[in-house]
Amino acid sequence: MQIGCPKEIKPQEFRVGLTPAAAAEAAAHGHQVLVEAGAGLGAGFSDEDYLAAGARIAPDAAAIYGDCELIVKVKEPQPAERAMLRRGQVLFAYLHLAPDPEQTRDLLACGVTAIAYETVTDMRGALPLLAPMSEVAGRLAPQVGAWALQKANGGRGVLLGGVPGVGPANVLIIGGGVVGAAAARVAVGMGANVTVMDRSLPRLSWLDDNFMGKLATRHASAAATAELVQAADMVVGAVLVPGAATPKLLSRAALATMPRGAVLVDVAIDQGGCFETSRPTTHQDPIYEVDGVIHYCVANMPGAVARTSTQALGNATLPFLLALADKGWRRALADDAHLRAGLSTHEGQLTSPPVGEALGMAAITPDQLLAG
Helix, strand or coil, X not given: CEEEECCCCCCCCCXXXXXXXXXXXXXXXXXXXXXXXXXXXXXXXXXXXXXXXXXXXXXXXXXXXXXXXXXXXXXXXXXXXXXXXXXXXXXXXXXXXXXXXXXXXXXXXXXXXXXXXXXXXXXXXXXXCCHHHHHHHHHHHHHHHHHHCCHHHCCCCCCCCCECCECCCEEEEECCCHHHHHHHHHHHHCCCEEEEEXXXXXXXXXXXXXXXXXXXXXXXXXXXXHHHHCCCCEEEECCCCCCCCCCCCEXXXXXXXXXXXXXXXXXXXXXXXXXXXXXXXXXXXXXXXXXXXXXXXXXXXXXXXXXXXXXXXXXXXXXXXXXXXXXXXHHHHHHCHHHHCCEEEEXXXXXXXXXXXXXXXXXXXXXXXXXX
């Protein structure tokens, strides 16, 4: 099979969909790998690295989209890329369709078979292709939040860990999953006063046991949230509903109760964000202020540490990539219910009911598609 990896064109996206190691594995399986010139430079991989791995270098994106059966990316295809996708092609990438009707319509119109990293599952019901980037984004959240808290950036001028005689910052993390636990680990390590909220009592128990009393846990009721945000120097939004739009957990009215210069870090912005006042930003222009509260809503946070992120993502995606290339998409999905859960569009049909519900579109399940 012809596997293509284009250069990412979303602003300040430095990751790449295929590492040289993954290219070598695919080549060893007998597949042809085509990588756009310069695609790996942002993650520290040269064209020579890919050539040494057995890949070929394409001069531009048009050669990738024109020749390859399987397109491997990181971020959702941008409008110019969507115009090059076609029926009979497989797209394997993060898509985040629920808050993006324009992208969804374009993928349906071009007929591509699109498989979303973020809804592929595993035997535990977890999301193995989202987890590595969730770990990265979660660990970044306290770092970027601490930067935004600096007075020169519009923040309160509060040091996360405090100093002797001066207390640490209060960090509230809403969501105790992969992102929330990773954020808590770093925030605790930086010396902050950390509280994690979640609706799952078993998850709160797990957090309490694993952090051995170094953070507080609270059940995520509306009343508890309203109470805690009033004293928070930083709030990290770490809630995910797989494949669907993220619920809005903090209203604009709640901002009025927060300290001026407090910081919101919305890690869920790819799925629409979990704060009413959230809107996507970029690494180049990452923050904005609403009602005196600083918002950090970069939609591709892991792109800031592109080498680590690319390697972590490549480790997770490789087995699924090889299955798609070795078997073809239909047999690969028929053989693996977990990969099948990632199928989002096929030949003009929406195959993700959560996306259909979010966008008011008709949808069938991947199982129904394969059965038909």
